[in-house]
Structures are given as C-alpha cells and as structure tokens.
Amino acid sequence: MLSEQMEDYLKAIYRLERDGEPPIATSTIAETLDVTPPTVTSMVEKLADRDLVEREKYKGVTTTAEGETVALEIIRHHRLLETFLTEKLGYDWAEVHEEAEVLEHHISEEFERRVAAALDEPEVDPHGDPIPSEALDPVDDVSATALSEHEEGGRLEVARVRDRDPAELTYLADAGITPGTVLTVDEVAPIGMVTVKLESGAEVSLPDHIADAIQVRRPESERPEDGVSEA
Amino acid sequence: MLSEQMEDYLKAIYRLERDGEPPIATSTIAETLDVTPPTVTSMVEKLADRDLVEREKYKGVTTTAEGETVALEIIRHHRLLETFLTEKLGYDWAEVHEEAEVLEHHISEEFERRVAAALDEPEVDPHGDPIPSEALDPVDDVSATALSEHEEGGRLEVARVRDRDPAELTYLADAGITPGTVLTVDEVAPIGMVTVKLESGAEVSLPDHIADAIQVRRPESERPEDGVSEA
DNA sequence: CTTTTGAATTAGACGTGTCTAATTCCCCCC
DNA sequence: GGGGGGAATTAGACACGTCTAATTCAAAAG
Ligand SMILES: [Mn+2]
Ligand SMILES: [Mn+2]
Ligand SMILES: [Mn+2]
Ligand SMILES: [Mn+2]
Numbered sequence: 001m002l003s004e005q006m007e008d009y010l011k012a013i014y015r016l017e018r019d020g021e022p023p024i025a026t027s028t029i030a031e032t033l034d035v036t037p038p039t040v041t042s043m044v045e046k047l048a049d050r051d052l053v054e055r056e057k058y059k060g061v062t063t064t065a066e067g068e069t070v071a072l073e074i075i076r077h078h079r080l081l082e083t084f085l086t087e088k089l090g091y092d093w094a095e096v097h098e099e100a101e102v103l104e105h106h107i108s109e110e111f112e113r114r115v116a117a118a119l120d121e122p123e124v125d126p127h128g129d130p131i132p133s134e135a136l137d138p139v140d141d142v143s144a145t146a147l148s149e150h151e152e153g154g155r156l157e158v159a160r161v162r163d164r165d166p167a168e169l170t171y172l173a174d175a176g177i178t179p180g181t182v183l184t185v186d187e188v189a190p191i192g193m194v195t196v197k198l199e200s201g202a203e204v205s206l207p208d209h210i211a212d213a214i215q216v217r218r219p220e221s222e223r224p225e226d227g228v229s230e231a
Numbered sequence: 232m233l234s235e236q237m238e239d240y241l242k243a244i245y246r247l248e249r250d251g252e253p254p255i256a257t258s259t260i261a262e263t264l265d266v267t268p269p270t271v272t273s274m275v276e277k278l279a280d281r282d283l284v285e286r287e288k289y290k291g292v293t294t295t296a297e298g299e300t301v302a303l304e305i306i307r308h309h310r311l312l313e314t315f316l317t318e319k320l321g322y323d324w325a326e327v328h329e330e331a332e333v334l335e336h337h338i339s340e341e342f343e344r345r346v347a348a349a350l351d352e353p354e355v356d357p358h359g360d361p362i363p364s365e366a367l368d369p370v371d372d373v374s375a376t377a378l379s380e381h382e383e384g385g386r387l388e389v390a391r392v393r394d395r396d397p398a399e400l401t402y403l404a405d406a407g408i409t410p411g412t413v414l415t416v417d418e419v420a421p422i423g424m425v426t427v428k429l430e431s432g433a434e435v436s437l438p439d440h441i442a443d444a445i446q447v448r449r450p451e452s453e454r455p456e457d458g459v460s461e462a
Numbered sequence: 463c464t465t466t467t468g469a470a471t472t473a474g475a476c477g478t479g480t481c482t483a484a485t486t487c488c489c490c491c492c
Numbered sequence: 493g494g495g496g497g498g499a500a501t502t503a504g505a506c507a508c509g510t511c512t513a514a515t516t517c518a519a520a521a522g
C-alpha cells in the first residue's frame with residue numbers, strides 16, 4: 001500500500017513530466033508540493049526503492065510504468081470525483097478541486113466503479129480535463145491550444161480551463177465561459193489582455209494569465225471527421 | 232484539527248459509554264480499536280489535554296461535551312455516507328460499513344450538507360441506526376429490544392440490525408430480514424436459536440448471536456400515536 | 463583547468479502513532 | 493491488614509513525513 005503522500009508525489013511528478021521535460025528536478029517537485037528539497041530527496045528515494053520512479057542522483061526523476069499507473073489511478077479518482085460532485089451533488093466547478101484533492105486518496109475501487117457507472121463513464125471533468133479510462137491508459141492530451149496564442153477572428157470552442165483559483169473560475173462561469181463555450185477573439189490588446197466575444201454577443205476581457213489557462217480548439221461543427229484527412 | 236485516529240478513539244469511547252457504563256477502561260478501548268493498552272494510554276492523554284475526554288488515571292475515561300460533539304459529527308458522517316452509498320450508488324447494505332469507516336474522516340462539512348440534502352435529511356441509516364442531526368444533538372436510542380429477548384407469538388417490526396459481518400448481513404437480506412420487516416417469533420429452541428415467521432410466510436431460523444443483534448419494536452400500525460398516552 | 467555558485471544531498475532533529483518489555487498501581491481475597 | 497494478580501502506566505524504541513543547518517556536488521564561467 002502507498003501512503004497518501006506517495007500518491008501525491010507520483011501525481012505531481014507525472015504532471016510535471018507531461019508539461020516540461022523529464023527528468024524532473026528536486027526543487028521543481030518541492031515547489032509544486034510546497035515542501036523543502038530535503039523532504040523531496042527522501043521521499044523520492046523511497047519511491048525509487050519501490051520502483052515507482054527512476055532516479056539519477058543530482059539529476060532528477062522520471063516515473064516508471066508502474067508509477068505512471070499509480071498517478072493515472074489517482075488522476076482518474078480526482079476527475080471522476082469532480083464530475084460527480086458537480087453532476088450529482090450540485091457543487092460549483094470552482095469548489096470541487098479541494099474536495100477531490102482529499103477524497104481521491106480514500107475511495108475504494110468499488111466506489112470508483114460505481115461513480116463512473118452512475119455518471120455513464122464520463123470522459124472529461126468539469127474543467128474539460130480528460131478522465132483516464134478504467135484501464136488507466138495514458139490520456140493523450142486533447143489537441144487544444146491556449147487562447148492567448150490566437151489572433152483576432154476565427155470561431156473557437158473552449159476545451160479546457162486549466163485554472164484552480166476558485167474566484168477566477170467563478171468569474172469565468174458567471175461571464176459565460178466554461179468548456180463547450182464558443183467564442184471569437186475580438187481584440188488582442190498590447191497591455192497583456194485579450195477580449196473575446198461570446199455567441200450571446202457579450203464581450204469579455206481577460207488578462208493574459210487567464211487567457212493562458214483557457215485552452216481552445218476549432219468548434220465541433222467545423223472540425224474534420226476523426227480519421228478523415230482535411231484535403 | 233483532529234487526526235483520523237483521534238476521531239476514531241472518540242467515536243469508540245462514545246459508543247462504549249452508550250452501551251456499558253462509564254468510565255471506559257483502557258483495555259476495553261484497546262480491544263475495540265485493535266491496538267495495545269499502552270497505545271490507548273498515550274492517545275487518551277492527548278485527548279485529555281485537549282479537553283475531549285475526562286480522565287482519571289487507572290480508572291478510565293468519559294467524553295466531555297466537546298468530545299461527544301466530535302463523536303456525533305463522525306457518526307453523522309458515517310451514517311449519512313452509508314445511506315448515500317446504498318441509496319445513490321446502489322451499494323449493498325453489507326458493503327457500506329467499510330467504505331464509510333474511511334470516508335467519514337475525509338468529507339467536508341459542505342459535502343455532509345449536500346449529501347444530507349440529496350437524501351432529504353434522512354433519520355436512519357440502512358441498518359436502522361439513527362443519524363445525528365446537523366445540530367449534533369445526542370441521538371436517543373430508539374426504543375427497541377433485542378429479538379432474542381422475545382417470547383413466541385406477537386407481531387414485531389425490525390428496527391435495527393446491529394451487525395457488521397458482511398456475510399451475515401447478506402444472509403439476512405436474502406432471507407428477507409432488514410429494517411422495516413414485520414415478523415413473529417415462531418419458536419424459541421433450547422439450543423440457542425429462534426425461528427421467526429415473516430409476512431411472506433417464510434420461516435427463518437437464527438442463532439442467538441444474530442437474534443441478539445436484531446432489534447425489534449411493535450409494528451408502526453400497532454403503536455400508540457406519538458405523545459398520546461396509551462390509556 | 464580552476465573557480466564559483468546554486469542545486470542537491472546528508473546529518474540530525476522533531477511530532478505522531480504505534481509497539482514490546484518493564485514497572486507500578488489498585489483492589490480483592492484471605 | 494498484608495499479599496497477589498491483573499490492569500494500567502512508564503520506558504524505550506521504531507516508522508513515517510517533515511524540517512533546518514551543514515555539506516557536497518555538478519555544471520557554467522573564467
Ligand atoms: Mn491529494
Ligand atoms: Mn479538474
Ligand atoms: Mn474510522
Ligand atoms: Mn450503519
């Protein structure tokens with residue numbers, strides 16, 4: 001059995017690998033988990049002893065296949081729980097992260113199965129993050145790009161909102177921006193801000209750090225069929 | 232904040248007080264929680280430091296008002312969770328105890344409120360155990376008696392089943408005995424067994440240790456109205 | 463090929479919850 | 493009013509996850 005802490009380290013390392021490039025440095029993990037570097041060194045030694053990570057001293061770590069499975073298991077729990085809390089208990093999408101962060105370590109496999117069934121095997125959570133399958137295959141990151149990287153014009157659909165700040169999430173939802181929202185970039189201001197226009201006609205201005213967190217793609221209706229070339 | 236362990240000690244002490252008579256001995260707690268007596272001594276010292284229990288060395292402990300509130304909070308979580316798991320996730324009543332035993336320590340007050348609302352503020356759990364109110368007033372034990380104490384004849388309604396063994400609970404449910412079941416005592420055998428007859432006509436024989444765990448009362452239809460004297 | 467310097471590791475400590483072994487205490491019985 | 497015997501506590505230890513302070517390392521700069 002793994003401790004709650006071990007699970008959190010594995011989840012953090014896995015996520016960091018997905019974003020930046022492996023191996024992941026001690027200090028990076030320390031910042032992510034809000035602990036000191038010596039703490040990371042000692043925890044990482046334990047994970048390496050159990051073959052959950054590959055470690056090269058002074059270099060950093062990468063997850064092994066086994067470690068990755070553990071991370072995906074916890075991520076599946078987390079995202080299923082977030083979906084469950086919003087769908088079945090009426091939570092706001094801004095509140096679910098904290099609750100899921102705790103519960104993800106304490107639900108049984110039975111609970112996981114039953115929640116997934118009750119939700120009809122969902123594939124994305126309320127923030128648009130993909131939910132790993134029961135088989136725990138690595139989720140391929142949705143082909144989406146940051147809103148901040150787009151020029152003016154062109155219809156876009158919100159795919160994911162990679163933000164955890166409850167106040168910001170609440171603001172976005174109130175403004176009408178959640179996964180599935182269709183919008184166009186109206187103006188890219190030179191002061192670190194973009195303004196988008198929603199289908200409702202409403203205009204919403206967003207500072208860069210928010211626009212960075214919003215991932216968009218071409219709207220479903222305008223996308224080529226899966227597996228069919230665009231030619 | 233209290234640790235998961237402290238919560239479990241408090242819950243155990245509270246329950247033991249309700250059954251036997253206070254103060255509760257070190258060894259009794261040790262057996263209940265499956266730890267050694269020195270472990271209990273040291274934990275109980277910590278609880279006394281925090282004014283959660285009253286302690287008299289070499290005598291035993293009793294919960295303070297504050298300790299009782301903590302115990303009731305955890306018991307409320309436990310029983311709400313059991314009810315939720317059976318009602319909303321389709322768990323069998325034999326499976327819910329274990330899952331609730333863990334989750335009771337990890338859900339937020341928000342979760343508690345939302346689950347209670349989703350269930351329409353239930354008053355008893357799947358085993359017939361009363362659920363403490365949100366205000367955490369001590370639950371007065373339902374006026375029910377053990378099936379094993381009844382003579383032959385007389386209609387009775389199952390109020391609670393105080394058993395945790397999954398195999399036994401499954402057997403009872405399969406036999407048609409759950410809270411709400413109406414039955415009559417058919418035969419009290421001198422070999423430590425009672426046979427009851429259900430409304431369906433089925434007869435079910437139960438060894439004493441099971442009959443001890445089944446608490447019964449007069450059926451609803453035959454009970455005097457609340458607050459109205461029987462004269 | 464050195465030196466520098468910032469990151470990583472080692473050393474040593476602490477709080478929590480648990481254990482076993484040793485000791486002490488309470489209380490019942492003679 | 494002692495003795496005994498069983499329960500409770502004390503003593504000392506360990507695993508875990510964390511910290512601060514000291515040391516060592518590796519990689520960039522000179
Ligand atoms: Mn977590
Ligand atoms: Mn999410
Ligand atoms: Mn528990
Ligand atoms: Mn119950």
